[in-house]
Amino acid sequence: MPNEIDVLDKIFTNALKSRIFINRDVLRPDYIPDELPHREEQISKLGSILAPALKGSKPNNVFIYGLTGTGKTAVTKYVLKRLYAKALELGIDIIPCYVNTRQDNTTYRVILKLSECVGLKLPFTGIATSEAYRRFLRILDSKNAIMIAVLDEIDFLVKRSGDEILYRLTRSGDELSTSKISVIGITNDLKLVEELDPRVKSSLGEIELVFPPYNALQLEDILMQRAKLAFAPGAISKDVLSLCAALAAREHGDARRALDLLRVAGEIAEREGAEKVTVDHVYKALREIEVDRVVEVVASMPLHTKLVLLAIVDLVKKNGKTTTGEVYMQYKNLSAKLGIENVTQRRVSDIISELDMMGIISATVISRGRYGKTRIITLAVPEDAIIRALNEDPYVSQLFSRS
């Protein structure tokens, strides 16, 4: 008992006397810095595209693509913020509206978000989608304003709910008399463009903006800029920044990842009561980020998904890889042990796809000729991270304690 108090006491005093961070929020993904290094070109392009809004005419729709962490969202939010400030100055009514369609991945929820931006409260369920849309348009039109709707990560929206809402929004001019809507679509999936309805493609792709990945040197610049604000003098060294930059560049130049790495490394250093962040802390952070992600993703999965995942872990542990058929058999065994009814193979097939999408496993369709077509499944994250995550579930953990 007294031990616990000591531990806590230590943590608290460590946090207080920490000489690591001055302002750690600067490293968070949603922080928008005043300067975005190596994105000057994109900023000025987007700026000139949106500028007509200040004169009251509708800017072209824009399609932005680039991989994750290439600054698409940051640049867009930054430009929008500046545009909005300018519009206020000039007394022009511009309504910026940012929707992340990874969270709001249905047509209805997108409309809900757009409505919020014009000050319309809609029930989050209960009325027909088309009715919600009509109400939204009516309110917007009464405002005599230019709405700039940013739909971030639209691949999620399109995959789940199709591109109908995109079509309607880009064509909304027909249904509005005074107000206007410009759409900025952001995606990191380049193939998405081909899946879109050609009409959407042409109207949304009036202008395309590409965000190339950062290289290691550029990432280092970004980290440097933020580190100056985030860390106490002397708490961080160039080696550490370079390592974070290099590790993130190895993925695909993902700035978000680089910043996460740096922040978590700092947090670990702080926890340990260290005086400065070391290379070692960065490697620990690398691991911690992965485990956290897995635990979080797994925790929100329904029971059957967890069971399928456990079946996969068992089989992969044994053979290094597995197939859909094997997984289904093993999954049936597991649910029988728990005395739970099992779902059909069709459903398990979908669950495997879902796990693949979440990046927990990797599943590739292959044909084994005479022996049929199946998916070869391997783990995409460390096994012990998954097991630790699954153990959190009271039902699933019974299967561990047994044997």
Add this chain to the structure above:
DNA sequence: CGTCCACAGGAATGACGGGCGG
């Protein structure tokens, strides 16, 4: 060179809980 395996994955449908407007 055609078969046919072992699934992939689309379409239609339904049960269910949540939450509205009237």
Add this chain to the structure above:
DNA sequence: CCGCCCGTCATTCCTGTGGACG
């Protein structure tokens, strides 16, 4: 309170298919 609509999980039935085997 009812009727309606939503999203989610699941089922049933289905057509499609790469390539090793015969």
